[in-house]
Amino acid sequence: MSAVIVSSEGCHLNSGCGFPAPSADIFFLEPYATLHIAGMDFVIGKTTILVALVALVISVFFLAAARPQRMVPGKLQSIGEQGYLFIRDQIAREVIGKDGDRFVPFLGALFFFVWLSNLMGVIPGAQFPIMSSLAFPVALTLVVYATYLYLGMKHQGPIKFFSAAMFPAGVPKAMYILLAPLELLQLVVTRPVTQAIRLFANMFAGHLLITTFTVGAYYLLSPSIIGALGSATSFGVTVVLTGFEMFIQFLQAFIFTLLTAVYIGGSLHAEH
Amino acid sequence: MSLLAELTGSIGSIGYGLAAIGPGVGIGIIFGNGVQAIARQPEAYGVIRQNMILGFALTEALALIGFVVPFVFGK
Numbered sequence: 001m002s003a004v005i006v007s008s009e010g011c012h013l014n015s016g017c018g019f020p021a022p023s024a025d026i027f028f029l030e031p032y033a034t035l036h037i038a039g040m041d042f043v044i045g046k047t048t049i050l051v052a053l054v055a056l057v058i059s060v061f062f063l064a065a066a067r068p069q070r071m072v073p074g075k076l077q078s079i080g081e082q083g084y085l086f087i088r089d090q091i092a093r094e095v096i097g098k099d100g101d102r103f104v105p106f107l108g109a110l111f112f113f114v115w116l117s118n119l120m121g122v123i124p125g126a127q128f129p130i131m132s133s134l135a136f137p138v139a140l141t142l143v144v145y146a147t148y149l150y151l152g153m154k155h156q157g158p159i160k161f162f163s164a165a166m167f168p169a170g171v172p173k174a175m176y177i178l179l180a181p182l183e184l185l186q187l188v189v190t191r192p193v194t195q196a197i198r199l200f201a202n203m204f205a206g207h208l209l210i211t212t213f214t215v216g217a218y219y220l221l222s223p224s225i226i227g228a229l230g231s232a233t234s235f236g237v238t239v240v241l242t243g244f245e246m247f248i249q250f251l252q253a254f255i256f257t258l259l260t261a262v263y264i265g266g267s268l269h270a271e272h
Numbered sequence: 273m274s275l276l277a278e279l280t281g282s283i284g285s286i287g288y289g290l291a292a293i294g295p296g297v298g299i300g301i302i303f304g305n306g307v308q309a310i311a312r313q314p315e316a317y318g319v320i321r322q323n324m325i326l327g328f329a330l331t332e333a334l335a336l337i338g339f340v341v342p343f344v345f346g347k
Contacts, residue, residue: 094322181345194333201336255329262326 013222013230020219022211027132027204050130054116058109085255087111095261096268106147110140110205111257114199118249121207122242129249132203134196141196142182144260154266161267162187195259202252213238284342291338298331 011017031045065080073081087108092100114131121129131137152161165187166180217234221225306324323327 094318194330194337197340198329198333198336201340205336205339252327255325258322258325259329 012220013220013227014224015222021209022216024208026208026211031127039043044128046128047130047133047136049119050120050126051136051210054113054120054130058112058116062112084108084111091254091257092262095258096265099268100261100265103261107257110260114140114255114256115250118203118253119246121203121210121249122246126158129203129207130208131199131252132217134200137196140199140256141192144195145192147231148260148263148267151264155268180215186206191263195256199252199256202248206207206241206248210238210241214242287342288338291341295331295335298308298334299328302327302331 011020032049033044035042035044061076062080065076067073068077070077084104087100088104091111092104096103117130117136120126121132132245139255155161156164162184164184167176168179170181171179173229213234215229216223217238220230220234222231285343302324306320306327309320
């Protein structure tokens, strides 16, 4: 975002230059340092630091909430329990069923990591949703992908797992010619790709939208009635959108975890 | 072959607008029917909401792919 502000420096409504609309460039931040290890470049930038921070905050919070387990929970412990119960009752038991309880730590870690990463998009000072860099949703999705493929092959056997997905019951035999390749493609390609793209694109679009209105408020700021009103309106829209964006961030983290639970549930029980 | 018609400018924006029509209708149907189902059977709220969000997520993916593709393939 800083790059945009610098390039639009002194660029206001009546100063002759057009509206410097932000583009996808705002997602490629200047790296702080680049390490060359074994012929590969490891970049340390804002995103790297934020990811480490998110991981640290979640680990410390849940360790602190879980360590002194009392019968009458303190403030920290009851917040931690609320989070745990939310994952267990709303996602694990609702979707997977009885044996969903052993996936609560996995789902919980996933949910809180994604949610806090998204939340970095609106926290002042950070203001960069980590999940708007495609690499992070892809990495998380690969973990989920490996998990449900492994679970499916372990619980149903490799052949039955794929054949159950490719030949759903209650379909006329002739339809399988058309259906089987599509179902296989859905299981192996479409699922992980859409799961990663959904999270990435939502954060990408939201951040771009907020940035556009922020730059708009700055651009319209000029000593004229239209400029002042437009700037105030644009700023107001930014505030409203930030609230909306926080809702979307929570929803996307929830959907990501919900889909993970659905896929795991599908791997555990054949007929679904 | 002579060129009959040409389209220039931000075609990506138009493409996104077109890509959003289907999911727009779809999401409307999903939430409309979901709310109707909850109104008819409030005790099944949990299951209905879960399936509603699931359907929403799957439909919305189409619009989001339409949003991302111009950034990827656009000049």
